[in-house]
Amino acid sequence: xxxxxxxxxxxxxxxxxxxxxxxxxxxxxxxxxxxxxxxxxxxxxxxxxxxxxxxxxxxxxxxxxxxxxxxxxxxxxxxxxxxxxxxxxxxxxxxxxxxxxxxxxxxxxxxxxxxxxxxxxxxxxxxxxxxxxxxxxxxxxxxxxxxxxxxxxxxxxxxxxxxxxxxxxxxxxxxxxxxxxx
Amino acid sequence: xxxxxxxxxxxxxxxxxxxxxxxxxxxxxxxxxxxxxxxxxxxxxxxxxxxxxxxxxxxxxxxxxxxxxxxxxxxxxxxxxxxxxxxxxxxxxxxxxxxxxxxxxxxxxxxxxxxxxxxxxxx
Numbered sequence: 001x002x003x004x005x006x007x008x009x010x011x012x013x014x015x016x017x018x019x020x021x022x023x024x025x026x027x028x029x030x031x032x033x034x035x036x037x038x039x040x041x042x043x044x045x046x047x048x049x050x051x052x053x054x055x056x057x058x059x060x061x062x063x064x065x066x067x068x069x070x071x072x073x074x075x076x077x078x079x080x081x082x083x084x085x086x087x088x089x090x091x092x093x094x095x096x097x098x099x100x101x102x103x104x105x106x107x108x109x110x111x112x113x114x115x116x117x118x119x120x121x122x123x124x125x126x127x128x129x130x131x132x133x134x135x136x137x138x139x140x141x142x143x144x145x146x147x148x149x150x151x152x153x154x155x156x157x158x159x160x161x162x163x164x165x166x167x168x169x170x171x172x173x174x175x176x177x178x179x180x181x182x
Numbered sequence: 183x184x185x186x187x188x189x190x191x192x193x194x195x196x197x198x199x200x201x202x203x204x205x206x207x208x209x210x211x212x213x214x215x216x217x218x219x220x221x222x223x224x225x226x227x228x229x230x231x232x233x234x235x236x237x238x239x240x241x242x243x244x245x246x247x248x249x250x251x252x253x254x255x256x257x258x259x260x261x262x263x264x265x266x267x268x269x270x271x272x273x274x275x276x277x278x279x280x281x282x283x284x285x286x287x288x289x290x291x292x293x294x295x296x297x298x299x300x301x302x303x304x305x
Contacts, residue, residue: 001223010222013251070219120227123234124249151189155196160238165192169184176183 003112004037004101007074011039011097012121014070018043020094021128023121027114027174028135034083035101035111035182042094051089074099081105103182111182115170118143122166123158134174141173209246211289212265218252224259225277232281233262242289258300264288272300 001007008025015023020043028036046054055075060068075085078099089095101108118132122145132143143166148157157166175181215221215230233247255261258274264284271294273284280298288294296302 006222006227009217009227010219013217013222017251068219073219073223116227116231120230124230124247147186148189151186152193153197155193159192159196160235161192161196162189163234165184165189169189172184 001073001077001109004077004109005112005114005117007070007077007109008037008039008114009117009121010070011074012041012117015039015041015043015095016125016128018045018095022131023128024131024133025114025118026133026135027111028133029103029178029182031137033103033182035103036098037101038096038098040094040096045091045093045095046089047091051087054087055085071097077101077109080107113171115167115174118170119163119167123163126156126158132170134177136177136179139177141170141177143170143173209244210266211245212248213245213289214248214250214263214265216251216253216259216261217249220252220256221259221261224256226260228278229260229262229276229281232278233285236282236285237289240285240290242285245289255300258303261300264294273298274300274303 001010012023012025018041020041022042024038024040026036026038028038030036054068054071057069057072071087074097078085078101081102082105083100083102086098087095114132118130122130129145131145134141145157148166152162156162213233215226215233217226217230230247230249237245237247250263253261253263255274260276262273262276262281262284264271264273271288273280273295276298280295284295284298
């Protein structure tokens with residue numbers, strides 16, 4: 001993947017297929033420029049066996065093909081930087097994936113345009129709520145579709161003008177918090 | 183800095199133009215973009231974005247844009263399928279520019295862009 005934001009989009013598709021109604025995506029940078037991406041959903045979750053298998057590229061719950069590369073790609077992108085990867089899941093509760101990246105490492109993949117990822121997720125999934133959080137230096141920005149829907153009073157978030165506003169809303173606020181691109 | 187007040191203004195504008203808000207619940211044409219790992223890695227995000235933007239910008243009626251998983255032709259991603267009744271057109275190796283032509287010539291002009299189809303590329 002060219003940007004980590006594409007990995008986020010890819011991993012979030014798993015949450016959608018798992019029938020999540022709430023998907024939380026978090027980006028946090030610490031004082032050592034380690035970047036943590038968290039993707040948490042309230043979907044159907046996985047049993048212990050599947051959680052173990054999901055990091056194996058030759059495992060997939062699909063029947064149409066034999067490989068599942070989404071999670072292994074994301075894990076590798078983190079571990080290549082000397083970071084870490086963690087997945088936790090419980091049937092009926094949901095799944096949380098957490099990947100830590102050393103952004104100073106030569107093998108670090110740029111975060112990229114996360115606002116594009118979040119906006120397209122919101123646009124294509126009107127029945128799912130998304131919470132996107134950015135944190136650095138004790139500052140926080142949150143974009144929560146539950147709040148946006150309240151403001152919209154029943155008008156769809158998938159409208160192009162709204163989607164474009166969401167993109168800019170995230171891009172500007174994220175840049176303000178992170179102060180530079182990662 | 184973008185604020186939530188701006189979103190309220192967009193909402194009010196939408197409410198004022200409610201009759202022109204597109205309702206695609208009975209769409210006759212369905213466009214689906216492959217958004218599995220293979221598709222995303224190959225550039226499906228800008229392709230899906232382009233379909234959404236071009237269709238809205240040009241006010242194309244009766245078209246629903248959706249997403250699908252891997253349809254098994256990963257080497258031809260980004261892939262989009264256009265469904266019209268019993269007909270399916272499979273477009274391969276897409277980018278935003280090709281999408282613009284598909285929207286103009288196929289979705290509006292009703293003539294598939296043959297050169298971007300899987301049939302053309304497999305010859």
